Amino acid sequence: MTAKARPGKTTADEDGASRRDFLILATGAVGGAGAVLSVWPFIHSMNPSADVLALSSTELDISPIEEGQAITIQWRGKPVFVRHRTAAEITAAQDVDVADLRDPESDQKRAEKPEWLILVGVCTHLGCIPLGQKQGDPRGDWNGWFCPCHGSHYDSSGRIRKGPAPKNLEVPPYVFIDDTTVRIG
């Protein structure tokens, strides 16, 4: 509104124009921020719920697993590989120049006790389950696991050596409660 339209008023400020601009801006900012923030509960409701999170640890008795054998258990809906490694597998895993690896990590860091290798059995490419747990499965060029989906090879420490996967098989958080029991998660 101009001074002309409202005789007696001379400047925009006296007319309240800048005060109105301020109010519109402030209301818009508060309303806008509120609208954006109120979206969060909707988004967060789709994240894992309390009951899903509550299922996130599993205990396992490892005494029946013979040397050279592996078993697969389920943790958080995913397979976890527990392999009782042979001496040859351990040496092969340790005798690697870590610097040459795609995802450099030493075997010592990946296995708390060298004879027990515990991994999340999910290919880091697009989530298939690599083969190599059962007798007679292909175990890839590095005698570990082989993912048939797009051809990733993992070594006997579960590290990526060839194929499209970018990372080593993940080591889940675990603790040995005693000599024969391990808690995963």
Place this chain on the structure above:
Amino acid sequence: MISPDKGIGKWIEDRLPIFEFAKHSLVDYPTPRNLNYWWNFGSLAGITLVIMIVTGIVLAMQYTPHVDYAFDSVERVMRDVNYGWLLRYLHMNGATMFFIVVYIHIFRGLYYGSYKSPRELLWWLGVVILLLMMATAFMGYVLPWGQMSFWATTVITNLFSAVPLVGESIVTWLWGGFAVGNPTLNRFYALHYLLPFVIVGVVILHIWALHTVKSNNPLGIDMKGPQDSIPFHPYYTAKDYFGLGVFLIAYMAIVFFAPNFFGEPDNYIPANPMATPPHIVPEWYFLPYYAILRAIPDKLGGVIAMFGSLLILFVLPWLDRSKVRSARFRPIYKQFFWLFLVDCIVLGWVGANPPEGKFVLIGQVATAYYFSHFLIILPLLGLVEKTKPLPESIAAAVTTTGPPKD
């Protein structure tokens, strides 16, 4: 008959001019007089969408979205529900027919330059419909909870883990857990129910835009007056009905004689989160994109190329610099059009095969060609191609020189 000129019809018309609207957009709508059969596929797509919604709603009355019951509830539809097998096969193969129809509809647009000014927004809305259809079909395929349902979901949702930094959090959010599971199945069902109605909304915008700029035609020139057009009804309603008959014969032949031709036998094995099937392949309509994904030896790069191959359609109206719409008058573009179509089929074939041996190289060459078509060939053709002279008008072209040859 209710008439808008008297009685109850007039009472309604005075308050909501619905008769006028229907007459204007379904009867009088001035349509180019020279449309060929490639123009049937728009109305076919609309009819297929209706078929999908009707069969989907009755299936939803029998379906249980829970990991322990989903597979069995679909098998119950197949064995115990009256005509359940028919409804499911109509829905399952309806998805296939929908993509066939829409892909033909899109290639029609590419051939006759229907994406060029003033139809850019119309084209954009079409691409949005394609993206929504893909999301809907992907989530629908998850519902029977077979091995392919489960592992296709796992692989496709894992694509998002390629996003730097927040990738893992996005994937956990999509799943609602630490792996594909019951929360995933539930939300996919909710969205599978919702998205087709969103598609209906975008289709309405698509047709609104169409009726504003009017249909393109095989000559790719504008209608200049009444001599160039005919009313939609009865000319194109009749032609669309005939096309619908042919379409239904093909669709029913598949439903009754080869209902599982396009499916994967592995999806009749209940989902097992602890064992991946040896060969995971997506549904046929996703194969070319799957080939592009695998052609790039880097995880993030592959995901970007795959989404890029679709998103590039949005900028197509500005990549093609030629002022001439129809390939009929663009002798060089016409050849590249067919090469591009062959390239897409090759990508589909590569996507269906394991990424080994010759398929790796063929997939990479075909992917490179796919992007070159848009980013190099089309912009260059706009500069160098010598186009043929355009006819003076549609009427002149189709009435004095006989039917156009193509």
